[in-house]
Amino acid sequence: MKLNTKWIRILGGAALSALLLVTLAWAGNNPEIANEAARQLAEATGAASVLPWWAWPTILLFFCFVMGVIAVLAGVGGAVLFVPLVSGFFPFHLDFVRGTGLLVALAGALAAGPGLLKRNLASLRLALPVALIASTCSIGGAFLGLALPADVIQICLGGTIIFIAVLLLTSKNTARPVVTKQDALSLALGMNGAYIEPATGEIIEWKTHRTIPGLLLFIIIGTMAGMFGLGAGWANVPVLNLLMGAPLKVAVGTSKFLLSITDTSAAWVYLNKGCVIPLMAIPSIIGLMMGSFVGVRLLAKAKPTFIRYMVIGVLAFAGGKALLKGLGI
Numbered sequence: 001m002k003l004n005t006k007w008i009r010i011l012g013g014a015a016l017s018a019l020l021l022v023t024l025a026w027a028g029n030n031p032e033i034a035n036e037a038a039r040q041l042a043e044a045t046g047a048a049s050v051l052p053w054w055a056w057p058t059i060l061l062f063f064c065f066v067m068g069v070i071a072v073l074a075g076v077g078g079a080v081l082f083v084p085l086v087s088g089f090f091p092f093h094l095d096f097v098r099g100t101g102l103l104v105a106l107a108g109a110l111a112a113g114p115g116l117l118k119r120n121l122a123s124l125r126l127a128l129p130v131a132l133i134a135s136t137c138s139i140g141g142a143f144l145g146l147a148l149p150a151d152v153i154q155i156c157l158g159g160t161i162i163f164i165a166v167l168l169l170t171s172k173n174t175a176r177p178v179v180t181k182q183d184a185l186s187l188a189l190g191m192n193g194a195y196i197e198p199a200t201g202e203i204i205e206w207k208t209h210r211t212i213p214g215l216l217l218f219i220i221i222g223t224m225a226g227m228f229g230l231g232a233g234w235a236n237v238p239v240l241n242l243l244m245g246a247p248l249k250v251a252v253g254t255s256k257f258l259l260s261i262t263d264t265s266a267a268w269v270y271l272n273k274g275c276v277i278p279l280m281a282i283p284s285i286i287g288l289m290m291g292s293f294v295g296v297r298l299l300a301k302a303k304p305t306f307i308r309y310m311v312i313g314v315l316a317f318a319g320g321k322a323l324l325k326g327l328g329i
Contacts, residue, residue, distance in 0.1 A: 068291020
C-alpha cells in the first residue's frame with residue numbers, strides 16, 4: 001500500500017516525538033545528565049523549578065504542537081505565536097525564548113524552502129537583495145536586543161505584538177497586484193519572473209516596482225526580527241505584496257525562503273551568547289512541525305475566519321501581557 005507523503009511526515013514527526021519522550025525518560029535515570037539538564041533549565045528560568053527537569057520540555061512539546069496547528073490554520077508563522085506566548089506563560093528568560101523562536105522560524109523555513117524554489121513560488125532574484133539587507137540588520141538587532149534590559153525588550157515586544165495583531169486585522173493582501181511599469185532598480189536586479197498557477201495551468205508573469213522604499217523597510221524588518229526573535233513573515237509579505245507588487249503566492253513563498261537567511265544570521269548571535277538551550281529548542285521545533293502537519297490536514301475543514309480572529313485575539317492578549325510584564329504590573 002502506498003502511503004500519502006503527508007502521512008509519512010506525520011508518522012515521522014510522531015516517531016521523533018516518541019523518541020524525544022523516551023530520551024527524556026532515559027536521561028531522567030542518569031544522574032549526570034539530569035543534573036546538567038536541571039542546571040540549564042535553572043539558568044533559563046533564573047531559579048530552581050519546583051517541577052522535575054523533564055517536565056518543562058514535555059510541556060513545551062505539547063504546547064508547541066497545539067500552537068503549530070493554530071499557526072497553520074491562521075496563516076501565521078509559528079515564531080510570531082511562540083515568542084509572546086512562551087515568554088508570557090512560561091518562566092523562561094526572554095533571551096532564551098527569543099533564541100529558540102529564531103530556530104523555530106528557521107526550521108519551518110528550511111523545510112519549505114526547496115519546494116517553493118522548485119515551483120518558482122520563491123524567487124532568488126527577489127529574495128537575495130532583500131536578504132542581504134535584512135540579514136545584516138538582523139545581526140545588529142540581535143546584539144541590540146541582548147544589550148538592552150529585559151524590561152525594555154518586554155515593553156517593545158508587547159507593542160510589536162499588538163501592532164502585528166492590528167496589521168493582521170486590517171491588511172488586505174492582493175492576489176495579483178497591478179504593476180504598470182517596473183522601476184530601474186528592480187529591472188537592474190532582475191526582480192521579475194513567472195510561475196504556473198496549479199488550479200488553472202496558467203503561466204503568471206510578474207514584476208515589481210517601488211524597490212527603494214521596499215528595501216528601506218527591510219532595514220526595520222531585519223532589525224526587529226533579530227531583536228525579538230519573531231521571524232519576519234508577518235512583515236515580509238505585506239511589503240513584497242502590497243508595496244513592491246509581487247503576487248501573493250510569490251510574496252509568501254519568497255518570505256518563507258527569506259527566513260532561512262535572515263533568521264540564520266540572527267540565530268548565530270544567540271547561539272554564540274549561550275541563549276539557545278537544546279531542552280527548549282528541540283521539543284519546541286518538533287512540536288511545531290508536528291502541529292503544522294496536522295494543521296495542514298485540518299485546513300480544509302476548519303473555518304479560517306474564526307481561527308484568524310481567534311489568533312488576533314490571542315496575539316493582542318499576549319502583547320498586552322508582555323507590556324504589563326515589562327512595566328512591572
